[in-house]
Amino acid sequence: MDDLVVSTPVGLYCPAGGFHIDPWGPAERAIVTHVHADHARPGSAAYLCTEASAPFVRRRMGEGPVVQAAAYGEKTRLGDAVVSFHPAGHVLGSAQVRIEAAGRVWVISGDYKRAADPTCAPFEPVRADVFVTEATFALPIYRWPEPDVVAADVMAWWDRNRHAGVASLLFCYAMGKAQRLLAELGRLTDRPVLVHGAVAEMSDLYRQQGVSLLATTRVAEMPARRSYAGELVLAPLSAGGTPWVRRFGERETALASGWMRVRGTRRRKGYDRGFVLSDHADWPALVRTIEETGAERVLATHGYSEELARYLRESGRDAGVIATHFEGEADV
Numbered sequence: 383m384d385d386l387v388v389s390t391p392v393g394l395y396c397p398a399g400g401f402h403i404d405p406w407g408p409a410e411r412a413i414v415t416h417v418h419a420d421h422a423r424p425g426s427a428a429y430l431c432t433e434a435s436a437p438f439v440r441r442r443m444g445e446g447p448v449v450q451a452a453a454y455g456e457k458t459r460l461g462d463a464v465v466s467f468h469p470a471g472h473v474l475g476s477a478q479v480r481i482e483a484a485g486r487v488w489v490i491s492g493d494y495k496r497a498a499d500p501t502c503a504p505f506e507p508v509r510a511d512v513f514v515t516e517a518t519f520a521l522p523i524y525r526w527p528e529p530d531v532v533a534a535d536v537m538a539w540w541d542r543n544r545h546a547g548v549a550s551l552l553f554c555y556a557m558g559k560a561q562r563l564l565a566e567l568g569r570l571t572d573r574p575v576l577v578h579g580a581v582a583e584m585s586d587l588y589r590q591q592g593v594s595l596l597a598t599t600r601v602a603e604m605p606a607r608r609s610y611a612g613e614l615v616l617a618p619l620s621a622g623g624t625p626w627v628r629r630f631g632e633r634e635t636a637l638a639s640g641w642m643r644v645r646g647t648r649r650r651k652g653y654d655r656g657f658v659l660s661d662h663a664d665w666p667a668l669v670r671t672i673e674e675t676g677a678e679r680v681l682a683t684h685g686y687s688e689e690l691a692r693y694l695r696e697s698g699r700d701a702g703v704i705a706t707h708f709e710g711e712a713d714v
């Protein structure tokens with residue numbers, strides 16, 4: 383039987399439905415799993431995404447392309463295929479794509495996690511004949527601490543810096559991770575947080591969908607020569623090492639990322655602190671999720687895909703790798 387989804391030069395493609403999934407090149411119709419830049423790229427003529435992703439996709443793609451939104455679980459017929467979105471628990475609006483055609487079901491996971499996240503719908507296991515899974519952190523060393531424990535660690539770090547009179551500069555993804563931090567910290571304090579413009583824009587789109595976040599102020603709106611001693615600042619990784627950070631004066635820096643699980647990465651990158659907080663599944667979550675889909679065949683992509691496929695084959699599964707251009711978490 384032919385595969386329902388194949389790898390092409392512009393991305394994963396479903397011949398029966400005539401659509402691409404998260405294409406990295408221009409496509410006639412793109413299905414978007416979530417709005418991180420490596421998955422939702424401009425250049426396609428039409429996009430289909432979840433309702434919660436739509437405001438982000440429209441903002442990114444501008445006026446040109448058609449953006450169609452579907453609710454989680456809603457079925458859309460495309461060619462000879464029926465497509466539906468199911469929560470992936472990765473960021474607001476993130477989805478797995480379920481494709482049914484010729485009596486077979488393929489599920490493309492997109493990026494996903496199983497850990498609690500107050501800013502998005504939790505991952506929902508979907509039965510599949512073939513499961514295409516991400517493998518960003520598919521090594522047994524990757525096991526995440528509980529997110530509320532990490533949030534308490536961030537809070538303690540901020541408090542310590544406050545008492546020492548220095549700024550706390552926390553780097554993270556502007557979409558997803560920053561809002562997750564703002565929601566988690568909102569359970570521990572009502573002190574406002576300062577944010578880079580990129581974080582502010584994404585946070586506004588979250589709030590417009592009713593996600594409750596700690597109050598934020600844009601750094602750009604602060605008066606000149608103001609002291610930042612004791613403040614917590616959230617900024618995207620791209621702002622690190624630029625003149626933008628000089629205004630904060632004496633400061634400690636930290637990175638919130640799954641990569642912080644590995645000793646040495648933090649030091650090599652020059653951060654004072656690392657917080658292990660990831661929007662991807664850790665090793666136990668990957669293995670459990672694959673189990674829960676009941677898939678007879680698994681295709682891994684992204685990150686440690688070879689390693690995951692090998693592990694699955696050694697455990698008696700039909701498993702392989704499907705090539706994509708997706709990037710891992712916070713390229714450190």
Ligand SMILES: [Zn+2]
Binds near residue numbers: 416418421472493
């Ligand atoms: Zn992502």
Ligand SMILES: [Zn+2]
Binds near residue numbers: 418420421493
């Ligand atoms: Zn990704």
